[in-house]
């Protein structure tokens with residue numbers, strides 16, 4: 001599911017009156033609504049889900065459908081709206097995306113058949129499902145390439161001093177993965193930013209602002225003892241400690257998730273993998289501000305096109321994309337894990353023709369994890385069993401490709417892929433191949449899922465049913481001849497079953513025939529039956545009923561066999577891994593992406609590194625200029641100056657992105673790289689305010705600077721842009737200076753510090769590990785050409801006025817600023833320059849006219865060489881801007 005817009009949790013607005021005086025049908029509605037008061041109740045009525053009272057008013061508004069009334073409650077019309085059952089998934093998706101929860105109430109009792117005693121009161125209904133953002137399994141409601149997490153947070157029952165220990169548990173119910181972590185309360189935002197859950201079960205006071213709209217209402221954390229027994233019971237172990245060393249808070253958060261999932265699936269517990277404990281010390285630390293500044297899997301505006309993920313994604317399947325997103329969101333600090341991934345994709349890239357063989361195979365492989373998710377929640381379709389069969393066949397094909405290539409020297413990850421895929425579910429594959437028909441219906445109710453020859457009983461009932469149909473056709477022909485009515489037909493009628501139908505004209509002639517019993521007549525038609533037809537009708541119905549019941553029974557058995565097969569979740573995961581690794585090999589194939597050398601020391605060397613997202617955005621027309629970045633322990637602080645627009649932010653970000661890619665085990669867009677593992681990465685690039693939390697741009701900047709200074713260490717990488725920009729020049733310079741000193745002399749982090757305070761460059765005399773760098777520019781006739789190249793040295797000026805001109809600031813203001821700047825520089829900012837005021841700001845003259853006048857005023861005979869050049873330059877500019885050929 002796409003991330004939800006940041007808004008307050010939507011409320012069901014309107015009035016729900018007391019249930020007193022309700023009709024029996026409405027009393028049923030009130031009873032069900034009381035079970036899930038925070039959800040919109042989809043109340044099944046025939047082919048529609050209907051909503052009443054406040055639910056109807058809220059849903060009609062949210063879905064933009066018409067609001068009407070149905071019946072009265074205590075003399076007042078009942079507001080009502082409805083959606084057709086067939087179109088419900090689309091409406092559900094819209095409501096869920098807007099943050100609503102929906103309780104679906106179905107009829108749990110069959111309507112009486114004709115001839116049966118009449119129904120007493122309304123048909124029984126029950127809530128069969130609570131649809132919430134974090135508990136989706138339906139294909140239509142999920143985004144194929146993105147995980148959909150439900151996350152629970154727990155803190156100790158008793159208040160503790162300082163930052164409380166927290167436990168988190170999260171689950172992707174669509175694939176059954178279940179993980180937990182222990183951390184301290186002040187890391188909640190970091191964890192939420194990393195996992196980006198669709199729904200959160202927690203005390204709202206624990207959840208910081210950007211995520212508060214995702215908190216589910218009315219949540220109660222279970223007590224520790226209850227939580228322990230629920231977890232143990234769910235995973236079928238005597239004690240939960242058998243599965244891992246979980247903290248009390250992790251256990252309570254885990255049990256809360258299980259309770260909520262059970263509630264949302266109306267008591268049926270889907271297949272959930274055993275909980276896996278995540279140790280945060282094995283993950284590269286990325287705080288929320290760093291993630292926000294780097295557009296890793298989602299850009300700041302919520303889109304996904306210009307992100308790191310999109311720029312490196314060469315996956316062939318949605319399952320691969322989900323795994324790649326997880327690798328990027330949580331890069332590792334474990335050298336062996338990183339090197340294991342690198343070795344695996346390098347091996348694939350090095351086998352001639354392997355990428356080309358694997359890609360179509362991976363592309364065709366179905367999304368088994370999601371199919372299993374649906375099957376285990378009872379929403380499986382025939383095609384989900386087919387997906388299982390197809391993936392098992394694809395696993396055999398993958399094994400056949402890898403087998404001849406795997407040797408002792410093959411990287412362990414590839415060998416574990418091979419071993420994990422080899423013959424793991426042969427018996428199930430055999431069963432599914434025999435059981436499933438060649439062409440499958442959309443739903444099991446439609447019949448035809450099970451192949452002929454799989455089950456003798458099913459074949460017999462189908463034979464009876466189909467034979468009877470042939471018998472019917474022969475009977476129709478015989479009756480047409482016997483009664484001498486060529487147009488006589490035997491048809492199926494919803495209430496009457498099989499009947500003989502003739503026109504009213506012929507019917508009148510047949511009325512007295514003793515073999516025929518009259519059933520129904522209209523102005524145009526007459527319907528009869530015979531004893532023989534009644535008998536056949538019963539036999540057909542019975543055979544069809546039996547065939548359908550047998551098929552459902554067989555389907556359920558196949559589903560149970562599939563869901564309980566222990567190897568399938570792992571097979572799904574291995575396919576996703578194979579896909580990501582093959583994608584990496586593809587990326588590295590062209591030679592412009594490298595496999596970085598990873599070390600345990602504090603080296604840092606990038607050769608000809610690029611920003612993958614900016615490079616992709618520039619397209620083929622403009623070449624991206626690669627840059628080196630060297631931060632060895634002896635020179636680990638880079639002080640970067642240079643004009644605006646010269647490429648400083650791009651350079652800072654590309655360095656941070658290279659670390660993320662490298663530690664995710666992925667290729668890096670550089671010629672060569674050597675990176676000593678980074679434990680925490682801090683990136684502060686691009687101004688941001690946080691008006692929602694009442695913090696100004698400067699306040700945000702200082703809070704983030706404080707976070708860096710408190711958390712960064714010698715193994716961290718810090719890339720910061722323009723610290724101290726949002727206050728007075730002298731305050732800003734002082735803050736930047738002190739921060740730089742702390743990073744250089746106390747914390748010892750590898751640092752790139754970009755600034756417009758050129759004064760800081762002189763600090764290289766007193767800070768031995770600091771080297772000034774600058775963005776190269778070429779000056780020509782007072783103009784500047786950005787070369788996007790990082791060089792040793794320091795900038796002389798910032799060219800801010802020039803960039804203002806490029807941005808379209810009116811010419812008189814630019815000219816005025818140029819003169820003020822010159823005066824300020826002369827005076828070193830000691831006093832306000834006394835220049836005559838420029839009066840034409842209100843109606844700035846058209847620039848080409850300005851230039852033209854200036855040119856006309858020139859006397860060509862008395863031009864000095866410099867003035868002649870200036871005139872030429874002005875001419876060129878004029879020609880460009882008026883698109884005239886003035887030569």
Ligand SMILES: Nc1ncnc2c1ncn2[C@@H]1O[C@H](COP(=O)(O)OP(=O)(O)OP(=O)(O)O)[C@@H](O)[C@H]1O
Pocket residue numbers: 614623624625626643644645646647648649650651788789
């Ligand atoms: N290495 C590069 N090669 C080619 N184009 C680049 C490169 N770096 C940056 N650019 C181009 O220059 C534009 C400006 O870059 P960037 O935002 O990094 O500049 P900046 O120096 O940080 O500017 P400011 O100080 O105003 O924020 C980018 O959007 C991109 O189009």
